[in-house]
Amino acid sequence: MTVTSTDSGRIVRPTSLEEAIAASTERPDARILGGGTLVVAERSLGIDIPPAYLLLSGIAELRGVTSDGATATGGAARIGAQTTLRALLDAALSPMLDVALRSLATPQIRHRATVGGNIAERRPAHTLAPCLLALDASVGSAGPEGSRRRSIRDFAAEGLGAGEILVDVALPARGGFQRFVRVAPRNGPGYAIASVAVSIDPTARSVRSGIGGSGPTALPGTAADDFLAGAVDWESGAVPAGAAEEYGRLLADACDPPTDDRASAGYRRHAIAVMGRRLIEAWNEEQQRG
Ligand SMILES: Cc1cc2nc3c(=O)[nH]c(=O)nc-3n(C[C@H](O)[C@H](O)[C@H](O)COP(=O)(O)OP(=O)(O)OC[C@H]3O[C@@H](n4cnc5c(N)ncnc54)[C@H](O)[C@@H]3O)c2cc1C
Incomplete structure (x- = not known):
């Protein structure tokens, strides 16, 4: 794990999920940063200037889409939290996601923004959560209290606990x-x-x-x-x-x-x-x- 100190705060760069959980336990005041399209905008606008950032971009196990190969017809898939919205679009998992993702921000933002960053805070205007509810997804997370997987319905109602990191989203096979x-x-x-x-x-x-x-x-x-x-x-x-x-x-x-x-x-x-x-x-x- 790399820790960089800058004039404006500390930047913690874990390279594994284990390191990230340890870092978020040790520094509960650090704001997690996925792609940063929201976090950096809020810093620039003075809405939230935390003393530290916890960057998830160096954790390979949080990136990418794995599927059972039948995605265009509604096969099962696992989407890592650090998967960019562009990569999710490219994975062509569902016609619903295709339309929703193309309506989300701009190509430049989709290139950086992550799935975890889109759903972690459960903001009502964010685009992905309604689709994940309709696709009957489940959400995996890990934190100081251990790992858990919940239905997206439970996640939408409860959110993340203190220091908890969103790990992935799983889609069951669902056609039609x-x-x-x-x-x-x-x-x-x-x-x-x-x-x-x-x-x-x-x-x-x-x-x-x-x-x-x-x-x-x-x-x-x-x-x-x-x-x-x-x-x-x-x-x-x-x-x-x-x-x-x-x-x-x-x-x-x-x-x-x-x-x-x-x-x-x-x-x-x-x-x-x-x-x-x-x-x-x-x-x-x-x-x-x-
Ligand atoms: C011009 C513009 C237009 C936009 N339009 C849309 C839109 O149409 N629809 C939409 O939904 N959004 C939109 N957004 C908001 C934003 O770009 C997206 O929601 C994006 O998906 C956020 O992802 P990110 O990885 O950049 O999040 P970040 O900025 O990195 O993080 C967002 C929040 O999630 C937390 N977080 C990130 N990853 C994790 C994780 N793995 N575990 C726990 N917490 C985590 C962060 O701490 C932070 O609180 C727009 C933004 C801009 C600037």
Whole structure:
């Protein structure tokens, strides 16, 4: 492990996860740095100037995507926390991730920004968490209290403990319909005002969704998912009349949206209901076309 002292603080560069855990235990005041696109911006703006940084970039075991080789059709995969968003895009794991990642910031930022940095703080406007909820991911982490793996639903609700480092995200094999949609102030890349990710796996007869920008963290649309999974005729794939509308309504019910300078709570709730309905209508149309 290298430790560099600069005029503005200490920079700790572990080369293994073990070293990183030891360093974060020893220096709880050090801010973890993944790709630094958020941390460095916050330093520049004077929002957070910690006495030390713990850089994860030298830890090879945290980088990269490994998959079972069937990724384009929804195979299982492990994504290291230090995997850049560009590398995740290149891995072509899911059509949902493809759309979501292309909407996230700019190519330059995606080249540096990491998966761990995107989800560690559970910021509601961040792009990946709704997709990971819809893909039924799990999150691995390690810290002074040991290692653990949790469902993304539990992670979204609980977050990381003190000194805990996000290690990886695991995606189970999940085929079928996978979509991400959002409303945003402009068409190009950037933070969404609200977003919905939905994955419908007809083989597993399972519906999973994630809602972004409309609560204190990304939220699972559990009641909507359970409703749709019970309403669909899985043999034919037919969606009963009114079910898409009800799905959108239940998604909106699951939200706890803020009003801020970008949109009102009412707008966000309405947008979630419309996006949810349209996604199910799109799936239904896809089914009808065969
Ligand atoms: C112009 C601009 C546009 C942006 N647009 C978007 C957008 O559309 N959508 C979006 O989601 N984000 C956006 N971002 C924010 C940011 O770039 C991304 O969220 C990015 O994924 C953060 O990753 P990072 O590796 O750079 O994080 P860092 O800046 O390194 O870290 C972010 C936070 O996560 C913590 N952290 C990092 N890695 C770990 C780990 N392994 N374990 C524990 N804690 C960790 C850090 O301590 C820090 O608190 C934008 C940023 C800018 C500057």
